[in-house]
Amino acid sequence: xxxxxxxxxxxxxxxxxxxxxxxxxxxxxxxxxxxxxxxxxxxxxxxxxxxxxxxxxxxxxxxxxxxxxxxxxxxxxxxxxxxxxxxxxxxxxxxxxxxxxxxxxxxxxxxxxxxxxxxxxxxxxxxxxxxxxxxxxxxxxxxxxxxxxxxxxxxxxxxxxxxxxxxxxxxxxxxxxxxxxxxxxxxxxxxxxxxxxxxxxxxxxxxxxxxxxxxxxxxxxxxxxxxxxxxxxxxxxxxxxxxxxxxxxxxxxxxxxxxxxxxxxxxxxxxxxxxxxxxxxxxxxxxxxxxxxxxxxxxxxxxxxxxxxxxxxxxxxxxxxxxxxxxxxxxxxxxxxxxxxxxxxxxxxxxxxxxxxxxxxxxxxxxxxxxxxxxxxxxxxxxxxxx
Numbered sequence: 001x002x003x004x005x006x007x008x009x010x011x012x013x014x015x016x017x018x019x020x021x022x023x024x025x026x027x028x029x030x031x032x033x034x035x036x037x038x039x040x041x042x043x044x045x046x047x048x049x050x051x052x053x054x055x056x057x058x059x060x061x062x063x064x065x066x067x068x069x070x071x072x073x074x075x076x077x078x079x080x081x082x083x084x085x086x087x088x089x090x091x092x093x094x095x096x097x098x099x100x101x102x103x104x105x106x107x108x109x110x111x112x113x114x115x116x117x118x119x120x121x122x123x124x125x126x127x128x129x130x131x132x133x134x135x136x137x138x139x140x141x142x143x144x145x146x147x148x149x150x151x152x153x154x155x156x157x158x159x160x161x162x163x164x165x166x167x168x169x170x171x172x173x174x175x176x177x178x179x180x181x182x183x184x185x186x187x188x189x190x191x192x193x194x195x196x197x198x199x200x201x202x203x204x205x206x207x208x209x210x211x212x213x214x215x216x217x218x219x220x221x222x223x224x225x226x227x228x229x230x231x232x233x234x235x236x237x238x239x240x241x242x243x244x245x246x247x248x249x250x251x252x253x254x255x256x257x258x259x260x261x262x263x264x265x266x267x268x269x270x271x272x273x274x275x276x277x278x279x280x281x282x283x284x285x286x287x288x289x290x291x292x293x294x295x296x297x298x299x300x301x302x303x304x305x306x307x308x309x310x311x312x313x314x315x316x317x318x319x320x321x322x323x324x325x326x327x328x329x330x331x332x333x334x335x336x337x338x339x340x341x342x343x344x345x346x347x348x349x350x351x352x353x354x355x356x357x358x359x360x361x362x363x364x365x366x367x368x369x370x371x372x373x374x375x376x377x378x379x380x381x382x383x384x385x386x387x
Contacts, residue, residue: 054086
């Protein structure tokens with residue numbers, strides 16, 4: 001399980017939490033149903049946003065839910081899960097991007113992938129996922145060649161980037177890929193007028209995803225000598241934060257231009273929880289309503305703290321797992337429900353401490369507890385989203 005939008009159950013409330021789980025399970029089952037059991041390993045938090053956006057725009061006349069049978073990941077309980085073209089598009093996008101990620105690890109010779117037999121097996125898996133994603137995208141009218149082209153261009157752009165290169169030049173391929181996926185949800189839902197604003201929201205989401213990944217990996221990449229867009233281009237953390245805040249603001253504005261049948265969950269994830277993800281990446285522990293003035297030096301020893309320890313010294317950072325070891329760890333965490341239910345677990349690849357997506361949130365924003373009259377925060381005066 002991976003992704004930058006990891007919802008806070010304290011903020012979601014029971015209704016939106018149930019909806020979010022329906023989309024998570026729907027993505028997982030769409031991967032299994034269309035592409036086999038092993039494909040479920042690419043289930044991710046950000047991919048399900050495609051399913052969420054599609055359903056948020058669609059009229060409720062269609063059947064967007066079905067009852068799934070007992071599953072070990074739900075404690076052998078049945079559940080209502082998302083189905084339809086949104087879940088299938090999310091599955092196709094997840095497969096193509098996972099395929100690109102594996103090929104990138106193979107090219108870099110990471111961990112066990114430096115060994116030729118393992119690298120060959122990984123390439124076969126990547127090729128299989130790429131073909132499956134292309135078939136899945138074609139079945140819902142989406143050309144995954146857009147994603148593949150963006151990934152291929154990324155390699156060349158990174159090779160040419162250096163000090164003085166605008167970091168947004170490096171994030172452009174990711175922005176283009178996510179813009180195409182977000183825009184296609186409008187076509188699936190029968191709302192072509194939403195394609196333009198959702199493309200803009202997707203473009204800025206892709207920018208954020210790239211920037212936050214770079215911020216979180218900066219220290220580890222420096223220690224290992226790996227390429228990092230911030231280090232390579234000489235982009236400061238202050239500038240990265242400014243770009244992240246601008247992207248958040250742009251996503252809010254873009255969502256206002258789109259028409260939704262029921263946009264509560266999409267709004268919660270792409271406005272409040274995404275803001276919380278930015279704070280978390282920059283070492284600030286707060287809910288998604290944290291005011292801009294809250295930006296500042298984080299607590300010492302904060303996980304992923306890009307500013308270092310102000311009291312001197314750094315806590316020892318555990319060695320990252322290789323790709324296949326990380327996959328095995330992720331599968332174990334997923335099958336034991338630790339990713340959802342544990343208060344804290346060790347990241348399968350980074351080995352950093354992570355919070356279970358439904359663990360109790362430690363929000364320090366008083367409105368999180370005070371605003372209980374609605375689940376979409378439309379009456380929450382401390383929200384600056386204007387909705």
